[in-house]
Amino acid sequence: MAIAVVLVLLVIGSVIFHLISPWWFTDIASNWESVDFTIGLTFWVTGTVFIAVNLFMAYCVYRFRHKEGHKAVYEPENSKLEIGLSVATALGVVAMLAPGLFVWASFVTPPDDAAEFEVVGQQWQWSFRYPGRDGQLGTVDTRFISETNPFGINPEDPNGQDDVLVKDPEMYLPVGKPVKALLRSKDVLHNYTVPQFRVKMDMVPGMVTYLWFTPTETGSYDILCEELCGIGHHVMRGRVVVTEQAQFDSWLASQPTFAQMSSRAPASASSGQQQFAICASCHGQQGEGNPAMNAPRLNGLQPWYIERQLKYYQSGVRGAHPDDQYGRQMAPMASMLNSDDAIRNMAAYISQLPVTDSPDTISGNAGNGMSLYNANCAACHGADGSGSWATDAPHIAGMSDWYIANQLRNFKAEIRGAHADDDYGEQMVSFATAMKNEQQLNDVIAYLNSLQ
Numbered sequence: 001m002a003i004a005v006v007l008v009l010l011v012i013g014s015v016i017f018h019l020i021s022p023w024w025f026t027d028i029a030s031n032w033e034s035v036d037f038t039i040g041l042t043f044w045v046t047g048t049v050f051i052a053v054n055l056f057m058a059y060c061v062y063r064f065r066h067k068e069g070h071k072a073v074y075e076p077e078n079s080k081l082e083i084g085l086s087v088a089t090a091l092g093v094v095a096m097l098a099p100g101l102f103v104w105a106s107f108v109t110p111p112d113d114a115a116e117f118e119v120v121g122q123q124w125q126w127s128f129r130y131p132g133r134d135g136q137l138g139t140v141d142t143r144f145i146s147e148t149n150p151f152g153i154n155p156e157d158p159n160g161q162d163d164v165l166v167k168d169p170e171m172y173l174p175v176g177k178p179v180k181a182l183l184r185s186k187d188v189l190h191n192y193t194v195p196q197f198r199v200k201m202d203m204v205p206g207m208v209t210y211l212w213f214t215p216t217e218t219g220s221y222d223i224l225c226e227e228l229c230g231i232g233h234h235v236m237r238g239r240v241v242v243t244e245q246a247q248f249d250s251w252l253a254s255q256p257t258f259a260q261m262s263s264r265a266p267a268s269a270s271s272g273q274q275q276f277a278i279c280a281s282c283h284g285q286q287g288e289g290n291p292a293m294n295a296p297r298l299n300g301l302q303p304w305y306i307e308r309q310l311k312y313y314q315s316g317v318r319g320a321h322p323d324d325q326y327g328r329q330m331a332p333m334a335s336m337l338n339s340d341d342a343i344r345n346m347a348a349y350i351s352q353l354p355v356t357d358s359p360d361t362i363s364g365n366a367g368n369g370m371s372l373y374n375a376n377c378a379a380c381h382g383a384d385g386s387g388s389w390a391t392d393a394p395h396i397a398g399m400s401d402w403y404i405a406n407q408l409r410n411f412k413a414e415i416r417g418a419h420a421d422d423d424y425g426e427q428m429v430s431f432a433t434a435m436k437n438e439q440q441l442n443d444v445i446a447y448l449n450s451l452q
């Protein structure tokens with residue numbers, strides 16, 4: 001009897017939970033209502049069966065419970081019942097699967113007028129490529145990938161010259177126009193997902209997969225990587241902004257083409273040097289850092305990382321948080337570099353400075369730090385802590401240890417990395433929590449010190 005009651009309560013509870021649950025679809029913003037329809041249909045079919053089977057079970061438990069003097073009857077065959085159940089099950093399965101086949105057929109058949117764009121996945125960022133005026137994307141090959149050609153575009157292919165490159169996890173699309181996304185991965189499996197569009201597709205290294213949709217609502221939506229295995233897919237966040245055509249056009253025009261990017265003059269370290277005197281007053285002549293000024297060592301940092309930080313300080317992505325005492329001292333200094341080129345030149349100058357030694361100021365259990373580091377950090381910063389352009393992670397081994405410790409505290413407290421446009425620091429907010437306490441933090445720092 002008690003079991004029958006529990007079963008009935010289970011059914012009632014599940015239905016109520018489903019009805020009041022806050023976890024339901026986001027508002028749809030694309031043409032794929034049919035995806036919602038098929039998922040809804042599956043819910044109805046499985047939900048009906050769930051209720052029917054459990055209530056029937058509760059009924060049987062109650063009706064056929066043990067009674068003194070009653071004997072069970074053995075009835076091995078009942079063809080009427082068997083046929084009925086088979087037909088009902090078959091109908092239910094068909095109802096769940098058949099509509100999906102039609103939806104899938106249209107999902108893999110983009111309309112002819114769908115405009116193409118490309119999504120590139122890498123550990124752990126998104127970037128995007130749009131065809132230029134010729135409407136055609138140039139060919140690509142992993143062999144061509146380098147710091148000056150991050151997309152690996154074939155320099156010999158004329159179609160690639162006017163390709164528009166978005167090396168930033170924010171992409172735009174015009175509202176109401178069908179688009180076809182070509183999906184490519186530089187390294188491992190990824191999965192491009194925009195929940196509001198109801199689209200997702202795996203990205204497989206070595207091949208190009210695709211999906212298509214028509215954005216129907218203007219707005220800004222999260223891009224997620226729904227690949228699960230691997231350390232950082234959950235921190236691969238991007239944004240897709242759907243706007244009117246005119247706004248999309250002007251955004252696209254503001255992005256560099258491949259020809260523009262590859263014809264840029266190389267950064268000039270000697271121009272950078274001219275402006276370094278002011279920086280040296282805090283960071284030291286060799287960029288060796290000065291704890292008395294709370295200014296960290298800069299030599300040893302990669303140019304792309306320095307460039308990004310200087311831009312972040314300028315735009316308030318870094319060094320604007322009210323509790324970021326030291327970042328706020330640095331931010332106005334970055335504003336003295338008054339152009340993109342000035343920033344590039346400065347980064348070039350700093351990154352070629354001779355590497356100095358930073359005195360150790362923090363001690364801890366390096367062995368313990370090693371396990372923490374290898375499990376949580378090495379995948380991005382490298383086993384030797386020297387950082388990697390491919391994962392956008394800077395050199396951290398042997399740098400000013402008091403500064404590194406401070407940054408980890410800042411990430412953890414979301415003083416750094418929580419700004420909406422901080423697409424790189426955001427990853428660290430999640431990983432800084434790997435050190436549960438000050439002791440573990442010191443252990444990791446001790447290990448980083450031992451790596452220099």
Ligand SMILES: [Cu+2]
Nearest residue numbers: 190225227233
């Ligand atoms: Cu991923």
